[in-house]
Amino acid sequence: MPPEPSSARSRGLVRCTHCGLVSRIDGAPGCVRCRLPLHSRKPHSLQRTAAWLIVAAVLYIPANLLPVMGTESVLGAYEHTLLGGIVELWESGSWELSLIVFVASIAVPIVKIAALALLTATAAARSRWRQLERAKLYRLVETVGYWSMLDVFVVVLLVGMVSFGALASVSPEPGLLAFGAVVIATMLAASSFDARLIWPDAHG
Amino acid sequence: MEGETYSGLVACAECDAVYARRPLRSDEIARCVRCNALLGRGHRLGTDGQLALAAAALIVFVIGNLSPLVTLDLRGRETVLTLPQAIAATWQTGEQVVALLALATAFVFPLAVIALRLWLLAPIAFGRRPPGLVFALHALTWVTRWSMAEVFLLGALIAIVRSAGLADVSLGYGLAAYGVLSVLLTAEQLTGVHGLWRRVAEAAA
Numbered sequence: 001m002p003p004e005p006s007s008a009r010s011r012g013l014v015r016c017t018h019c020g021l022v023s024r025i026d027g028a029p030g031c032v033r034c035r036l037p038l039h040s041r042k043p044h045s046l047q048r049t050a051a052w053l054i055v056a057a058v059l060y061i062p063a064n065l066l067p068v069m070g071t072e073s074v075l076g077a078y079e080h081t082l083l084g085g086i087v088e089l090w091e092s093g094s095w096e097l098s099l100i101v102f103v104a105s106i107a108v109p110i111v112k113i114a115a116l117a118l119l120t121a122t123a124a125a126r127s128r129w130r131q132l133e134r135a136k137l138y139r140l141v142e143t144v145g146y147w148s149m150l151d152v153f154v155v156v157l158l159v160g161m162v163s164f165g166a167l168a169s170v171s172p173e174p175g176l177l178a179f180g181a182v183v184i185a186t187m188l189a190a191s192s193f194d195a196r197l198i199w200p201d202a203h204g
Numbered sequence: 205m206e207g208e209t210y211s212g213l214v215a216c217a218e219c220d221a222v223y224a225r226r227p228l229r230s231d232e233i234a235r236c237v238r239c240n241a242l243l244g245r246g247h248r249l250g251t252d253g254q255l256a257l258a259a260a261a262l263i264v265f266v267i268g269n270l271s272p273l274v275t276l277d278l279r280g281r282e283t284v285l286t287l288p289q290a291i292a293a294t295w296q297t298g299e300q301v302v303a304l305l306a307l308a309t310a311f312v313f314p315l316a317v318i319a320l321r322l323w324l325l326a327p328i329a330f331g332r333r334p335p336g337l338v339f340a341l342h343a344l345t346w347v348t349r350w351s352m353a354e355v356f357l358l359g360a361l362i363a364i365v366r367s368a369g370l371a372d373v374s375l376g377y378g379l380a381a382y383g384v385l386s387v388l389l390t391a392e393q394l395t396g397v398h399g400l401w402r403r404v405a406e407a408a409a
Contacts, residue, residue, distance in 0.1 A: 164283070
């Protein structure tokens with residue numbers, strides 16, 4: 001393994017979070033290139049991440065219990081939850097798609113909340129446990145997170161597609177709003193987390 | 205010296221490790237030895253190539269929103285659906301917040317990504333400093349994070365499968381256009397925003 005590289009902060013340097021330029025930490029308070037404030041670590045990163053995680057976890061409950069979509073046709077009126085929609089896809093023979101929707105709508109949000117909670121707790125404890133794996137976990141959470149918005153698009157499109165008046169129509173239901181809010185809250189939690197806290201230096 | 209900067213150094217965004225900067229060949233990718241995060245990649249595309257990509261994305265975006273995503277047939281009654289129509293239909297059902305969410309992530313932000321890239325790249329291609337440079341670059345970073353054209357594309361495919369039991373569905377050009385748009389936007393995103401900051405600084409110097 002190569003020798004551990006030194007951190008910018010321990011050398012008295014700071015990397016601008018916005019444009020990447022490296023400056024002296026005791027120089028001007030703002031980045032000379034992009035003019036935004038310089039911070040060695042995002043301020044209150046762990047508190048803000050934890051706050052968004054709590055919002056996401058609370059909203060995850062109505063998102064899954066309330067119907068996200070209603071359908072009306074000559075066969076009658078039905079309400080569909082997230083999980084119900086996945087079961088319908090499965091029963092219609094599209095098991096591949098039902099798997100994709102299950103991963104995007106049910107698995108990713110809950111795994112993301114759990115992963116960020118783990119990252120926040122270990123960073124708060126300044127843990128050196130499995131740092132490389134934790135860094136990769138954070139990168140994964142950042143990359144896959146926004147695919148959860150999938151079901152919001154599915155319902156919006158179905159509402160537009162299936163509008164045959166009394167014959168058949170689809171409407172969005174309150175669970176969809178809660179679900180969209182879960183996705184946004186987890187994305188804000190991920191962007192509030194400062195991955196550099198996984199690698200504590202002498203300054204903490 | 206106050207405000208001293210080190211353009212010869214690179215710091216890892218994800219673990220703060222410091223490295224000396226060196227130019228990358230077009231097929232090279234630099235990763236952090238400590239946390240394996242991407243530090244930078246060599247670009248096959250210069251400013252002109254990136255500008256061409258952004259212009260192509262704009263054309264495809266316009267086609268994608270004017271042409272029907274799908275055509276539905278329910279016992280002889282045909283409806284055609286474009287993305288703006290789907291969002292308007294959702295708005296009318298009373299779920300305005302959901303409609304705005306879809307409007308922002310599938311329409312406004314992808315369009316903003318394209319427009320801001322054109323705004324920045326066109327002047328740079330002619331050796332000028334883009335007006336409103338700092339604001340435009342910050343805005344680009346932000347809208348790129350919230351642009352979800354490719355998620356919308358997959359959502360459209362799933363909506364088609366789910367509606368197949370209710371009506372006959374045929375695919376439209378709008379859907380194909382969003383497919384191409386997803387590829388173009390991903391290619392643009394790979395060229396990154398930090399590279400633009402440096403390129404602009406060089407063009408201005």
